Amino acid sequence: MNTPRRRLRQNIARLFYWIFLAATLVGVLTLTVLLIDIWRDGSPWLDLDFMNSFPSRFPEEAGVKSALFGTIWLLALTALISFPIGVGAAIYLEEYAPRNWVTGLIQTNIANLAGVPSVVYGILGLALFVRALALGRSVLAGALTMTLLILPVIIIASREAIRAVPPSIRDGAYALGATRWQTVREQVLPAALPGIMTGTILALSRAIGESAPLIMISALSYIAFLPGGILDQFTVLPIQIFNWASRPQPEFRGLAAAAIIVLLVVLLSMNAVAIYLRNRYRVQW
Amino acid sequence: MSVGPLSIPDHLKIGLLSLPVLVTACGGQPRGGLIEVDGSSTVFPITEAVAEEFQKVNPAVRVTVGISGTGGGFKRFCAGEIDISDASRPIQDSEIEACRAAGVEFIELKVAFDGLSVMVNPGNDFVGCLSMGQLKAIWEPGSTVRLWSDIEPSWPAEEIHLYGPGTDSGTFDYFTAEIVGEEDASRADYTASEDDNVLAQGIAGDAQALGYFGFAYYEQNSSRLQLVAIDGGRGCMLPSRETILNGSYMPLSRPLYIYVKVASLARPEVAEFVRFYVQNATTLVPQVGYVELPQAEYDAGLRALEEALR
Numbered sequence: 084m085n086t087p088r089r090r091l092r093q094n095i096a097r098l099f100y101w102i103f104l105a106a107t108l109v110g111v112l113t114l115t116v117l118l119i120d121i122w123r124d125g126s127p128w129l130d131l132d133f134m135n136s137f138p139s140r141f142p143e144e145a146g147v148k149s150a151l152f153g154t155i156w157l158l159a160l161t162a163l164i165s166f167p168i169g170v171g172a173a174i175y176l177e178e179y180a181p182r183n184w185v186t187g188l189i190q191t192n193i194a195n196l197a198g199v200p201s202v203v204y205g206i207l208g209l210a211l212f213v214r215a216l217a218l219g220r221s222v223l224a225g226a227l228t229m230t231l232l233i234l235p236v237i238i239i240a241s242r243e244a245i246r247a248v249p250p251s252i253r254d255g256a257y258a259l260g261a262t263r264w265q266t267v268r269e270q271v272l273p274a275a276l277p278g279i280m281t282g283t284i285l286a287l288s289r290a291i292g293e294s295a296p297l298i299m300i301s302a303l304s305y306i307a308f309l310p311g312g313i314l315d316q317f318t319v320l321p322i323q324i325f326n327w328a329s330r331p332q333p334e335f336r337g338l339a340a341a342a343i344i345v346l347l348v349v350l351l352s353m354n355a356v357a358i359y360l361r362n363r364y365r366v367q368w
Numbered sequence: 369m370s371v372g373p374l375s376i377p378d379h380l381k382i383g384l385l386s387l388p389v390l391v392t393a394c395g396g397q398p399r400g401g402l403i404e405v406d407g408s409s410t411v412f413p414i415t416e417a418v419a420e421e422f423q424k425v426n427p428a429v430r431v432t433v434g435i436s437g438t439g440g441g442f443k444r445f446c447a448g449e450i451d452i453s454d455a456s457r458p459i460q461d462s463e464i465e466a467c468r469a470a471g472v473e474f475i476e477l478k479v480a481f482d483g484l485s486v487m488v489n490p491g492n493d494f495v496g497c498l499s500m501g502q503l504k505a506i507w508e509p510g511s512t513v514r515l516w517s518d519i520e521p522s523w524p525a526e527e528i529h530l531y532g533p534g535t536d537s538g539t540f541d542y543f544t545a546e547i548v549g550e551e552d553a554s555r556a557d558y559t560a561s562e563d564d565n566v567l568a569q570g571i572a573g574d575a576q577a578l579g580y581f582g583f584a585y586y587e588q589n590s591s592r593l594q595l596v597a598i599d600g601g602r603g604c605m606l607p608s609r610e611t612i613l614n615g616s617y618m619p620l621s622r623p624l625y626i627y628v629k630v631a632s633l634a635r636p637e638v639a640e641f642v643r644f645y646v647q648n649a650t651t652l653v654p655q656v657g658y659v660e661l662p663q664a665e666y667d668a669g670l671r672a673l674e675e676a677l678r
Contacts, residue, residue, distance in 0.1 A: 305415075
């Protein structure tokens with residue numbers, strides 16, 4: 084039965100296929116154009132010297148060493164601080180907290196905090212960590228600020244991972260006489276860990292692209308030494324990129340593009356690890 | 369650094385658990401010390417160049433340079449947080465007051481000249497020179513200038529598109545003070561950006577554009593921009609290294625400064641750094657696109673420094 088009405092419905096169906104495909108391609112195309120453009124500007128500058136040199140006023144001698152190491156330091160410290168706190172909060176909210184309005188309020192607040200602009204965390208970090216706690220413009224102050232920024236994301240991702248563990252697992256453990264902590268430690272956490280790790284890594288990769296909060300706490304632009312401890316000063320890739328992009332000489336914009344490539348490589352490899360963990364350790368019930 | 373040079377793989381291998389070890393390893397600072405500089409992003413390239421050269425000679429000394437802006441730099445400077453403040457304008461009375469209240473004594477050293485250039489699109493063949501009065505009429509708040517013909521009746525009746533730095537910039541402070549006569553007083557209906565490269569791009573791509581920014585950025589974009597000569601009362605004058613240096617490009621050439629905390633000069637590394645700064649400015653300043661001062665001015669700065677050191 085090929086009535087006009089049926090043909091119309093089929094055409095509409097086809098139309099939507101193309102609309103949705105176009106919607107997908109917008110993202111892919113933008114990323115492709117961006118990558119090609121950055122690669123064209125940046126690749127001539129990208130070599131081992133670039134990775135292993137400090138910033139310089141001579142474009143040929145300039146490199147990202149201090150920014151790359153600063154980023155790695157910041158990332159490691161942020162992970163160390165935010166992971167236990169975030170997972171702890173998620174375990175409490177999922178496994179221990181009573182279902183009442185206080186818990187509801189906490190949950191709503193965490194969801195709202197995830198949407199607060201990052202520069203606001205920068206102002207908070209400046210007042211609290213840099214000034215009140217007198218940590219100065221150190222890696223530690225930066226990592227604590229970044230922890231605040233990504234904590235809501237880690238908590239939300241961890242809760243979802245914990246919630247995905249079926250109640251029957253817990254019931255089984257309880258039936259065998261396990262305490263609540265034993266159940267969490269031996270059953271729930273191992274099962275939820277791939278999801279938690281994925282969420283944490285994605286949150287961290289958001290953190291390494293952030294410059295606004297770090298500019299607020301004034302991570303520096305020119306620094307020709309590596310942080311040797313958590314109270315040392317530091318700079319990060321996004322700030323180095325920002326600094327180079329605003330210089331008058333066109334060569335520095337090439338350097339900025341090369342630094343963007345480095346940042347993208349760090350970002351993509353972190354995301355790749357997240358995807359690997361998810362696929363490798365995913366449990367099917 | 370007492371940790372010694374670590375390559376990336378080593379660092380990753382050490383991993384997260386050994387962070388506390390690294391901290392204790394760095395507990396005892398080697399002789400050398402830390403010099404903290406913050407302030408104007410205009411002065412930043414000069415201080416960066418000096419810091420780079422200084423650390424080649426004194427590898428044990430660490431120098432950090434921030435870009436909080438001239439005002440932001442003075443805030444930190446007068447709170448006693450930093451040793452040296454980069455500034456693209458002289459310190460203001462309110463800032464002197466803040467420094468005095470916190471007991472921060474300082475010396476002021478001129479380090480270079482920066483010219484502000486006024487530019488149009490290269491396709492513009494009628495604007496060769498603007499007087500101070502014309503510039504003021506264009507940029508003052510509530511300006512009625514909308515078309516080129518509003519400035520000079522013989523010019524086309526086309527709309528002018530204005531480009532200039534945003535209100536946080538020292539360049540904006542300086543231009544408005546010199547041209548409009550009152551600091552920060554400007555019309556607001558222009559394309560503003562803190563990034564001079566964006567402004568250069570804008571003027572290069574817009575046939576009806578008129579804008580201003582630092583001379584260093586003009587030099588890098590000279591093929592796609594056209595300078596406008598300024599008549600400051602002694603005839604039309606184009607900015608160039610010569611006219612900025614000999615003071616004939618008036619009034620749009622401005623001195624750049626560093627402010628040094630006197631208490632910090634007691635530390636030999638700071639005193640040495642500032643001396644190095646003044647002694648090497650003649651070589652380093654032109655390398656980063658600014659105009660060096662006459663040697664006599666650096667000599668005077670050096671004398672002021674030795675005075676403060678005594």
